[in-house]
Amino acid sequence: MKELVCIVCPRGCRLKVDEESGFAVTGNSCPRGAEYGKNEISHPTRVITSTVRLQGGLYPRCPVKTDRAVAKEKMLDIMKKLNAVDLTSPVHIGDIVLENCDGEGANIIVTKNL
Amino acid sequence: MYDLIVVGGGPAGLAAANSAWEKGLKKILIIERDKELGGILNQCIHNGFGLHRFKEELTGPEYASRFIKMLESTGVEVMTDTMVLEINKEHQVHVISAKEGYRVLEAKSIVLAMGCRERTRGAIAIPGDRPAGVFTAGSAQRYLNMEGYMVGKRVVILGSGDIGLIMARRMTLEGAKVLACVEVMPYSGGLMRNIVQCLQDWNIPLYLSHTITDIVAKDGRVSHVTVNKVDERRNPIPGTEMEFDCDTVLLSVGLIPENELTRAAGIEMDNRTNGAVVYENMETSVPGIFACGNVVHVHDLVDYVSAESERAGAAAASYVLNTPAESPVTPVVNGDNVSYTVPMKIRADRIEKMADVFFRVRNVFKESVIEVKCGDEVLQSFKRDHMAPGEMEHILLVKKVIDAAQGRAITISAREA
Structure with missing residues (x-):
């Protein structure tokens, strides 16, 4: 119980x-x-929100999220994968920056136009 | 001459400008001091915004972008990197920017949408050294999420407001060790979902009825803090000291509406909300100057800010397009267990069928009743399963209740059922 x-x-x-x-x-x-x-x-599942590196934008970080909730125990593993992502402006809301980040079909997508 | 100048390009300003445009104003200007629209939403990269408004869970930047996109289809002008220095009762707006210098703009109406600021260490007087490493949770959030700086490695958070809780998770995800969240009250000021997802998920202890009693520096940076349990009068209890070795202290100890411009303009203020006194349509004591969002009272959800600001924008349009006559005023006051109301005054002939009234209760309630009274007579009542100080309440007063008061004060109170 x-x-x-x-x-x-x-x-x-x-x-x-x-x-x-x-x-x-x-x-x-x-x-x-x-x-x-x-x-x-x-x-238990959670949506991950974080940021990734961005070159040439208004700010040096671009906010991102998983496009669906992922297994809670995979969160830190996915955070590590985000460290390798390097974007260049312009980026748009919904752009996929990392496919299948959890091995179960969830993608990392951009959450701000920058 | 502008029809409307909106001071602030955050969620309140965006919604007010969009709504005023929709209601027929043509010459509208938003003035924003930052370099882009969106306000605080730009740094709130977590999700949970828009559940009421859009029936989906958006992040802060996504929520802002919906309103910015709406604005792009209008003729609303935007000035960024521009600071408003002064407004006055004649609807003049003094602005300054590096590009355009100092100018005085004129408008038929003004919407104040400056939002709020965080309480700082100075406001709560924490004893100890004054080293680097003490931040408000919101400034740490901006450093981390927008500017790309990690503010520390071992963190203690004072206050359990939502921004502090969100930052506990955020710092943990980025590799910091969050040692504790310390709250002086016997309950958390944050949403339950944030306690679960931001603290419990990461085994971060929440110390209720505790506070930081000393901050100690080494080489100019925080080196450790002392935390004490407090008694029911919030005084630290000797002998309950705990030490945390940390390099960073984040403060999440409340928000204050940012009303320097409002006060300097001689607009009537309310000492319960720290915002302007407003009528049913969000108009302040100065005709043609309206206020909405966190500059009026601190909201829990941005969805409510947007809704309130749309009412303010529509009212500004109505003021410009058909200058209203003087109307009789019914005061709205807080009764038992209610800490404030917005609006504070209602003009019955300015509402169609109902008036929105927002307020907060002083205690946690289970089965309870909200009563609207004039004298001893109950004019309207509402049932609730649950109420708490951290959750803003909303009721709709019907016009006939306001008419029945005939200008006498209407009292809003709450009690256990």
């Missing part, structure tokens, strides 16, 4: 998730909380 606070809405329900009975969730007030609790324990 694991305990966590639901972050789907500001109410902050205290969830209990039972790993041994198919990630059954109790303590939630709505179905979204049940889904959050299950995913958060069985397969």
